[in-house]
Amino acid sequence: MITLASDFGTPYPAAMKGVLLRRTDAKLVDVGHNFPRQDVRAAAFWLREVLPYFPPAIHLVVIDPGVGTDRNAIVCRAGEHVLVGPDNGVLVPAARRLAGDAALEYAVVDEQLLESPTPAGTPPASSARTLSDTDDQTAADGPASATFHGRDVFAPAAGEIHAAGQGALETLEWLAPLEGNPVGLELPEPTLENNYATGEILVVDDFGNAITNVPGEFLAGRDRIVANGDRVPVCETFAAVPAGEALATVGSHGYVELDVNRGRGDEAFGLEAGDRVRLDANDDPDS
Amino acid sequence: MITLASDFGTPYPAAMKGVLLRRTDAKLVDVGHNFPRQDVRAAAFWLREVLPYFPPAIHLVVIDPGVGTDRNAIVCRAGEHVLVGPDNGVLVPAARRLAGDAALEYAVVDEQLLESPTPAGTPPASSARTLSDTDDQTAADGPASATFHGRDVFAPAAGEIHAAGQGALETLEWLAPLEGNPVGLELPEPTLENNYATGEILVVDDFGNAITNVPGEFLAGRDRIVANGDRVPVCETFAAVPAGEALATVGSHGYVELDVNRGRGDEAFGLEAGDRVRLDANDDPDS
Amino acid sequence: MITLASDFGTPYPAAMKGVLLRRTDAKLVDVGHNFPRQDVRAAAFWLREVLPYFPPAIHLVVIDPGVGTDRNAIVCRAGEHVLVGPDNGVLVPAARRLAGDAALEYAVVDEQLLESPTPAGTPPASSARTLSDTDDQTAADGPASATFHGRDVFAPAAGEIHAAGQGALETLEWLAPLEGNPVGLELPEPTLENNYATGEILVVDDFGNAITNVPGEFLAGRDRIVANGDRVPVCETFAAVPAGEALATVGSHGYVELDVNRGRGDEAFGLEAGDRVRLDANDDPDS
Numbered sequence: 001m002i003t004l005a006s007d008f009g010t011p012y013p014a015a016m017k018g019v020l021l022r023r024t025d026a027k028l029v030d031v032g033h034n035f036p037r038q039d040v041r042a043a044a045f046w047l048r049e050v051l052p053y054f055p056p057a058i059h060l061v062v063i064d065p066g067v068g069t070d071r072n073a074i075v076c077r078a079g080e081h082v083l084v085g086p087d088n089g090v091l092v093p094a095a096r097r098l099a100g101d102a103a104l105e106y107a108v109v110d111e112q113l114l115e116s117p118t119p120a121g122t123p124p125a126s127s128a129r130t131l132s133d134t135d136d137q138t139a140a141d142g143p144a145s146a147t148f149h150g151r152d153v154f155a156p157a158a159g160e161i162h163a164a165g166q167g168a169l170e171t172l173e174w175l176a177p178l179e180g181n182p183v184g185l186e187l188p189e190p191t192l193e194n195n196y197a198t199g200e201i202l203v204v205d206d207f208g209n210a211i212t213n214v215p216g217e218f219l220a221g222r223d224r225i226v227a228n229g230d231r232v233p234v235c236e237t238f239a240a241v242p243a244g245e246a247l248a249t250v251g252s253h254g255y256v257e258l259d260v261n262r263g264r265g266d267e268a269f270g271l272e273a274g275d276r277v278r279l280d281a282n283d284d285p286d287s
Numbered sequence: 288m289i290t291l292a293s294d295f296g297t298p299y300p301a302a303m304k305g306v307l308l309r310r311t312d313a314k315l316v317d318v319g320h321n322f323p324r325q326d327v328r329a330a331a332f333w334l335r336e337v338l339p340y341f342p343p344a345i346h347l348v349v350i351d352p353g354v355g356t357d358r359n360a361i362v363c364r365a366g367e368h369v370l371v372g373p374d375n376g377v378l379v380p381a382a383r384r385l386a387g388d389a390a391l392e393y394a395v396v397d398e399q400l401l402e403s404p405t406p407a408g409t410p411p412a413s414s415a416r417t418l419s420d421t422d423d424q425t426a427a428d429g430p431a432s433a434t435f436h437g438r439d440v441f442a443p444a445a446g447e448i449h450a451a452g453q454g455a456l457e458t459l460e461w462l463a464p465l466e467g468n469p470v471g472l473e474l475p476e477p478t479l480e481n482n483y484a485t486g487e488i489l490v491v492d493d494f495g496n497a498i499t500n501v502p503g504e505f506l507a508g509r510d511r512i513v514a515n516g517d518r519v520p521v522c523e524t525f526a527a528v529p530a531g532e533a534l535a536t537v538g539s540h541g542y543v544e545l546d547v548n549r550g551r552g553d554e555a556f557g558l559e560a561g562d563r564v565r566l567d568a569n570d571d572p573d574s
Numbered sequence: 575m576i577t578l579a580s581d582f583g584t585p586y587p588a589a590m591k592g593v594l595l596r597r598t599d600a601k602l603v604d605v606g607h608n609f610p611r612q613d614v615r616a617a618a619f620w621l622r623e624v625l626p627y628f629p630p631a632i633h634l635v636v637i638d639p640g641v642g643t644d645r646n647a648i649v650c651r652a653g654e655h656v657l658v659g660p661d662n663g664v665l666v667p668a669a670r671r672l673a674g675d676a677a678l679e680y681a682v683v684d685e686q687l688l689e690s691p692t693p694a695g696t697p698p699a700s701s702a703r704t705l706s707d708t709d710d711q712t713a714a715d716g717p718a719s720a721t722f723h724g725r726d727v728f729a730p731a732a733g734e735i736h737a738a739g740q741g742a743l744e745t746l747e748w749l750a751p752l753e754g755n756p757v758g759l760e761l762p763e764p765t766l767e768n769n770y771a772t773g774e775i776l777v778v779d780d781f782g783n784a785i786t787n788v789p790g791e792f793l794a795g796r797d798r799i800v801a802n803g804d805r806v807p808v809c810e811t812f813a814a815v816p817a818g819e820a821l822a823t824v825g826s827h828g829y830v831e832l833d834v835n836r837g838r839g840d841e842a843f844g845l846e847a848g849d850r851v852r853l854d855a856n857d858d859p860d861s
Contacts, residue, residue, distance in 0.1 A: 001308065003301070005298070008780065009608075009779070009780030009781070010606035010607075010608045010609070010780060011579070011605050011606035011609070011620050011624050012624075012779070012780075012826075014577070014603070014604065014605040014606060014624050015623075015624045015627045017603050017628075018603075018624065018625070018626075018627030018628035018629070019627050021575065021601075021603070021628060021629055022627070022628070022629045025601075027308075027312075028603070029301070029304050029305075029308070029315070030301065031298050031301040032297035032298035032301060033297075034296075034297045035297070035298070037781065037836075038836055046298050049302075050298050050299075050301050050302045050305065051305070051407075052305075052406030052407040052408055053302045053305030053306050053309070053404055053406050053407075053438065054304075054305035054308060054309070054407075055305070055308055055309045065812070065813065065836060066811075066813050067811060067812065067813070068810055068811030068812070068813065068814075069811055069813045069814075079407065079408065081407070096408070097406075097407065097408045098407050098408050099408060100407065100408035117627055119626030119627050119671075120625075120626040120627075120628075120653065120655070120671065120672050120674065121626055121653065121670075121671045121672050121673060121674035145825075145826040146810045146811050146823070146824070147811065147812065147823060147824075147825055147826050147831075148825075148826030151627065151826065152826075205296075205299070206295065206296025206297060206299075207296070207324065236355055236433045237353075237354060237355030237356055237433050237434065238352070238354065238355070238434065239352065239353050239354070239355065239356045240355075240356075249433070249434060250433070250434075251432075251434055251435075252432035252434050252435030252438065252439070257434075262324075262325055262352060288595065290588070292585070314595075314599075316588070316591050316592075316595070316602070317588065318585055318588040319584035319585035319588060320584075321583075321584045322584070322585070333585050336589075337585050337586075337588050337589045337592065338592070338694075339592075339693030339694040339695055340589045340592030340593050340596070340691055340693050340694075340725065341591075341592035341595065341596070341694075342592070342595055342596045365695075366694065366695065368694070383695070384693075384694065384695045385694050385695050386695060387694065387695035492583070492586070493582065493583025493584060493586075494583070494611065523642055523720045524640075524641060524642030524643055524720050524721065525639070525641065525642070525721065526639065526640050526641070526642065526643045527642075527643075536720070536721060537720070537721075538719075538721055538722075539719040539721050539722030539725065539726075544721075549611075549612055549639060
């Protein structure tokens, strides 16, 4: 099984699927291709929350604002899972979660040794490498595009790893151990006091729920809180308040969310991803 | 085969797919995850029109504005098909259509007996159950979220049913016969007179076609009608009128649609889902 | 393997998938269902660039503004690939690319002989054929809708071809050789002089990159160009300029693209699909 995640929209992911399916008959599962454009942190959050529900799989992740620069293409073994993507931190939180107690192992893709895809039939009008006059490769060699490594580097790598099966990471000649550490990415941690929490909006989901980085335990035993000045009830379900009214709840990822029943919490609270949020449970008489 | 329908956007459906694929190797087919948000009636319409084209399958349906309340999670056997979703009526019109002459059988999911999914690796920061102090479950038990039953209740149920194969509904211990009747949902019926029809816009599709609940027969033999005051030709195809011009036709679901060739019928007629529409064929000289 | 491409949005493609899966257990892969609405040329471009990355497959293509008119439904053998769709040119550029040196073979679908899909259970309220009083077909016969040939003609055809396997195009009785030529579609060619190129924006992708029809070679050895009056650097990667700044590069399809790093090139250059673009490399001191 190979999962695919990107910020590509339509139809670039299909080119990656074609490349994969030339190399392997794996089941392909879309995690999503509408991740916030070039937002490494948002994708890192979502992947950390979603990928652990999958059975062992190869996860192809292409949120890659540095495409074509000298950032590495990396492969990470995380327990029974393998992740493939750019070395920009996007893989790291998911890999840690997937690995559990196992150590993470990283390898780097040698793009010169990896065979790039050759499309069927006549070659395209030109190749992305034409800018460098010293490059002897012809279009028929399938040189990697400087702007679409999802198709030309990451998908071939994931497909070859799947096709090689057990032991792939030890035997594929275009993989080498990563020297040094991968680029890290830490999701921000909140500051927790007794009746206060100061955190951040990690992401806003498609429902408009503003997901904070404050652990859900903060709401335990509370009936209401003040979030950035707005006093709202603490509820277990959206439907506990009338349609259109705001609430705070513990979302499905275990964090405090600021929501509106049948509406958009981000708009009601005036919050977007990255915004600072202060939760105050001080005036709750039960506290 | 398991089909998936929701109003979740991205990337929540992927978590459901991971949960399913831990339980079974079923082929997964997306019906769509962009159904109008929390609009039970629109989803019920689309499912009734789309699911009957599938071969026998398990249909996982999560349009669930009452998530976390005491509404039941139900399973419905409809002929050779099985539907899994909330007991809010969303399944009912499709189930009736799928069953044909067969009787519908409903069962209710006992969420205490159904094993919730446990994500890989370290547990999330907290669990959605932390609001209730009396709950002894730990995160490692994989307690159901109060806000994401698609992942924690409906997907595990559909996956277990698929994995159990024939006779699943008789043998799975977390299924019990539904006492009483499921929550019903009737799509509105039009009023038909000789040369008049008074109906309602059921849905507007992604092309902007305004789909009424008036049977297509109403247009038989007519050359033009007046729809809410706008006189438009009755055509078999969009392309029968110039680009940008309005028409009435019989849509692919058999109902009168108000459309614009290469444009949006909803905007031209000023109509949206739920609006009342009056069709008048009285001034058609052929009538 | 069957790929699907359409401009249908949600949930019409699911009906096509149901129809396919009643006829064959093929792996289904979405190329995309958000192609620009009824824009045959844009779809033709994307399909030509994406489909050649797939292994041999049947490609179901439904961008069909003339649905229900007398345009033919056609099948094209292109090397090891088969394309199914309307005879409006949308298939042609991809078919030529897929065929390589092989000759293209076209057949036309006899819609009277092809078995239309019959949905499960009770028939829909009416049928799309009710407008023609002389039609003897009943709803139970599954007559083709006049407005949804994707479900009622193209998907059944693709499914039958897949199920019939090798030799399908020679043996299926509802296929006949196409008399004459298919409707053609030529993507526009640019005018190239030494230091000037006059071309057109073929498409704008979901990132906002404005993709021209000028071959990437035009940029070889240049450091900057003037595009419709805007002087921009020529770069190999988006990240070569600061976020928010414009550039010209060779895109992943081999054409000159006008982009903005982490922004939208179409907006920065004021360009949309179909617009004329003039590239001037004359003031580049290296030229």
